[in-house]
Amino acid sequence: xxxxxxxxxxxxxxxxxxxxxxxxxxxxxxxxxxxxxxxxxxxxxxxxxxxxxxxxxxxxxxxxxxxxxxxxxxxxxxxxxxxxxxxxxxxxxxxxxxxxxxxxxxxxxxxxxxxxxxxxxx
Numbered sequence: 001x002x003x004x005x006x007x008x009x010x011x012x013x014x015x016x017x018x019x020x021x022x023x024x025x026x027x028x029x030x031x032x033x034x035x036x037x038x039x040x041x042x043x044x045x046x047x048x049x050x051x052x053x054x055x056x057x058x059x060x061x062x063x064x065x066x067x068x069x070x071x072x073x074x075x076x077x078x079x080x081x082x083x084x085x086x087x088x089x090x091x092x093x094x095x096x097x098x099x100x101x102x103x104x105x106x107x108x109x110x111x112x113x114x115x116x117x118x119x120x121x122x
Contacts, residue, residue, distance in 0.1 A: 005020035007020045010045070012034035012038050013038075013049055014034075015034060017036055018034065019034050019045075020032070020033055054110075054113060057106065057109070057110040058110060061110060064099050064100075065103060068096065068099050068103065071095060071096040075089065075092050
């Protein structure tokens with residue numbers, strides 16, 4: 001008879017479903033399993049979460065780049081059209097500067113994000 005699974009506060013790296021910790025009855029090996037059946041060892045869970053972090057960071061860097069392009073375009077259009085007052089234009093400039101700094105900082109952080117190798121044979 002297998003031991004009951006215990007829900008944990010970590011989601012599945014593949015489907016974001018709830019994960020439970022199960023102990024295999026004969027081997028006593030802990031397995032992390034989601035509601036639809038994805039199963040992981042602890043190292044596989046770590047690797048999956050590392051991939052999620054990497055993808056999320058690069059996605060955010062890309063989104064900041066998109067915002068920079070859009071705010072620059074908005075700023076140029078508004079200056080040419082003179083539809084915004086100087087105070088509004090200055091607000092857009094501050095936001096653009098802030099986004100640029102955030103993107104540059106996040107880019108540096110993302111480049112330094114190097115998880116340790118986890119060998120499967122351990």
